Amino acid sequence: MLTVRAPATSANLGSGFDVFGVALGTPADVIRVERAPETTITVTGAGSEYIPEDPAKNTVGAVAKALDAPARIRIDKGVRPSSGLGSSAASAAGAAVALNALYDRGRSRRELVPVAAEGEALVSGEAHADNVAPALLGGFTIVTDDGVTQVDAAVPVVACLPEISVSTRDARGVVPDSASMDDVVDTVGSAATLTVGMTRDDPDLVGSGMRDDIVTPERTKLIDGYESVREAALEAGATGVTVSGAGPGILAVCRRREQRAIASAMVDAFDAAGVESRAYQTAIGEGATLYRDGS
Numbered sequence: 041m042l043t044v045r046a047p048a049t050s051a052n053l054g055s056g057f058d059v060f061g062v063a064l065g066t067p068a069d070v071i072r073v074e075r076a077p078e079t080t081i082t083v084t085g086a087g088s089e090y091i092p093e094d095p096a097k098n099t100v101g102a103v104a105k106a107l108d109a110p111a112r113i114r115i116d117k118g119v120r121p122s123s124g125l126g127s128s129a130a131s132a133a134g135a136a137v138a139l140n141a142l143y144d145r146g147r148s149r150r151e152l153v154p155v156a157a158e159g160e161a162l163v164s165g166e167a168h169a170d171n172v173a174p175a176l177l178g179g180f181t182i183v184t185d186d187g188v189t190q191v192d193a194a195v196p197v198v199a200c201l202p203e204i205s206v207s208t209r210d211a212r213g214v215v216p217d218s219a220s221m222d223d224v225v226d227t228v229g230s231a232a233t234l235t236v237g238m239t240r241d242d243p244d245l246v247g248s249g250m251r252d253d254i255v256t257p258e259r260t261k262l263i264d265g266y267e268s269v270r271e272a273a274l275e276a277g278a279t280g281v282t283v284s285g286a287g288p289g290i291l292a293v294c295r296r297r298e299q300r301a302i303a304s305a306m307v308d309a310f311d312a313a314g315v316e317s318r319a320y321q322t323a324i325g326e327g328a329t330l331y332r333d334g335s
């Protein structure tokens with residue numbers, strides 16, 4: 041049996057829609073695999089009641105098929121589905137690493153990115169890789185048609201998850217078809233600033249580079265309490281706040297010393313808006329970790 045811990049991820053970071061992603065220290069899915077004649081899946085943990093065990097409908101089933109690696113797969117969900125923290129991608133990336141090792145397929149982590157993205161295609165209709173890339177490679181990733189660029193980064197963040205669901209499919213439905221040149225210029229400036237910030241582990245540059253006036257404003261309308269939570273986080277010291285992935289999770293970038301205050305401020309602001317929530321005080325971290333038997 042092989043076990044993989046596959047991290048939550050946060051895609052977009054505002055200015056990098058469908059391009060940027062980061063791996064988070066917590067939460068994470070744990071995937072266990074054993075060789076079997078046919079793929080079977082069991083799911084336990086956070087939100088497991090909403091996740092199909094049919095291999096034709098689960099992201100790990102798509103990965104097993106793509107690697108021609110049938111297995112008994114057990115998923116213990118730490119990343120709640122439809123949260124904006126790359127739940128479907130965590131399982132897909134974890135299964136890709138585990139099954140690649142189980143069947144000695146010899147694929148590199150980079151080569152596993154399109155394999156894990158097959159799982160994303162199953163649930164959202166598109167094989168976007170901005171969650172699976174950081175889940176596999178760790179740190180900060182930039183996904184384009186030409187491939188993936190990765191840098192290690194260790195910036196503190198708070199990821200606040202409200203007890204509401206927004207499916208990626210629905211959140212993609214509100215993405216505008218076009219943007220003004222002014223907004224495009226502003227977003228390019230933000231994205232460039234954020235990228236430099238990641239290479240320097242600089243929360244100020246990363247936070248100020250998260251601004252996006254094209255996609256994010258449409259998505260915040262799907263999240264009850266978003267504006268008050270954002271303001272509360274900024275007042276408590278966050279250097280930048282945006283929607284995590286397709287939402288409803290909200291990501292705040294910060295310095296370590298303000299992290300705890302920001303987490304409480306975000307949970308309190310959601311509470312005042314009548315929404316229960318949970319905040320993870322974590323940091324940009326490592327990609328999926330493989331544990332062999334007994335290790």
Ligand SMILES: Nc1ncnc2c1ncn2[C@@H]1O[C@H](COP(=O)(O)OP(=O)(O)OP(=O)(O)O)[C@@H](O)[C@H]1O
Nearest residue numbers: 098099122123124125126127128131163208285286
């Ligand atoms: N192994 C899996 N883990 C989680 N969700 C899964 C899995 N397999 C299938 N799904 C389905 O995928 C959907 C959740 O994926 P979705 O992309 O909407 O959320 P997310 O991965 O948390 O968000 P985001 O990509 O915005 O960070 C749910 O409908 C869920 O049933």
Ligand SMILES: N[C@@H](CCO)C(=O)O
Nearest residue numbers: 051058170208285286
């Ligand atoms: N880039 C994707 C991430 C969600 O899976 C989106 O925002 O729709």
